[in-house]
Ligand SMILES: Nc1ncnc2c1ncn2[C@@H]1O[C@H](COP(=O)(O)OP(=O)(O)O)[C@@H](O)[C@H]1O
């Protein structure tokens with residue numbers, strides 16, 4: 322097809338579906354020419370995406386939302402209906418299809434099929450609202466008849482304790498890939514997916530800013546949701562040339578929660594100001610010393626932490642994993658989802 326015809330075709334498809342022409346074309350900025358580079362994604366605006374809900378039923382009520390909404394996050398029933406119900410419908414298709422594939426493998430091997438947990442990864446920056454997304458998915462999926470047992474695990478439990486981070490000079494690198502016990506995280510996911518009856522998961526406290534003693538137990542869930550900054554990191558190459566596994570090897574579906582860096586910085590600073598009045602006011606809080614800061618000092622402190630730790634980690638480690646996700650939720654001001662990118666192939 323000649324480029325002009327491809328462009329016209331893509332524009333027609335975009336107009337019909339409400340998506341951008343991204344699935345068929347990309348812009349070549351140097352020449353301002355459009356090239357016919359196929360991409361594995363389809364981009365949909367919110368209106369087009371919301372139509373894909375079709376008849377998928379609403380199972381949440383207003384009173385559920387307060388429990389699911391993260392501090393400073395925007396979440397109303399309209400957001401659930403327009404953004405999360407189509408996602409729930411898509412996930413439902415994925416769960417069924419994945420189950421079908423597993424049955425096919427068992428039949429091929431002549432084995433009795435075993436139940437394998439469906440694993441969903443939720444990635445994105447600090448303060449982008451990953452935990453709200455992960456909690457809604459948990460709530461929606463646990464209301465399906467096929468998958469009543471949904472467990473949600475955050476990767477912060479796998480951070481090295483502060484004492485270890487300090488010894489290794491990594492306290493200012495909390496959240497960077499090297500601040501996690503990646504081997505333990507990988508073993509955890511592998512054990513849950515392989516059907517071990519009870520797998521321990523360490524826990525983290527934002528109050529003490531450290532890993533807690535003790536563990537929670539994950540007991541053969543139908544669905545495991547794993548939420549964290551680095552869940553889409555690719556495998557690492559060891560000095561001897563061999564490669565570690567990656568937890569995303571175990572994902573059946575993944576979501577990257579995305580927003581412009583400037584927006585996320587604003588959300589981080591606003592959340593810090595609110596935490597100053599709530600969590601930081603507790604004398605047990607690691608950040609208790611910040612409770613007495615003036616507005617101006619608190620904004621400067623939050624900006625400093627953002628600029629020294631969270632933004633470099635976002636730019637160097639988290640953002641580069643975005644294209645590995647099955648689905649990207651793009652947020653605009655106020656945390657509202659404005660667009661969705663779905664990996665088609
Ligand atoms: N210092 C803190 N004290 C108390 N709660 C916190 C603190 N920092 C973050 N949180 C809470 O921890 C959760 C996870 O935060 P974060 O890792 O930034 O991911 P996200 O904002 O993408 O969900 C959020 O619900 C947030 O409100």
Ligand SMILES: CC(C)(COP(=O)(O)O)[C@@H](O)C(=O)NCCC(=O)O
Pocket residue numbers: 447475476477478495496548549550551626630631
């Ligand atoms: C604990 C976190 C690394 C997030 O961990 P995750 O659950 O994503 O693995 C993050 O919330 C954090 O505390 N970052 C350190 C810098 C800061 O205090 O904002």
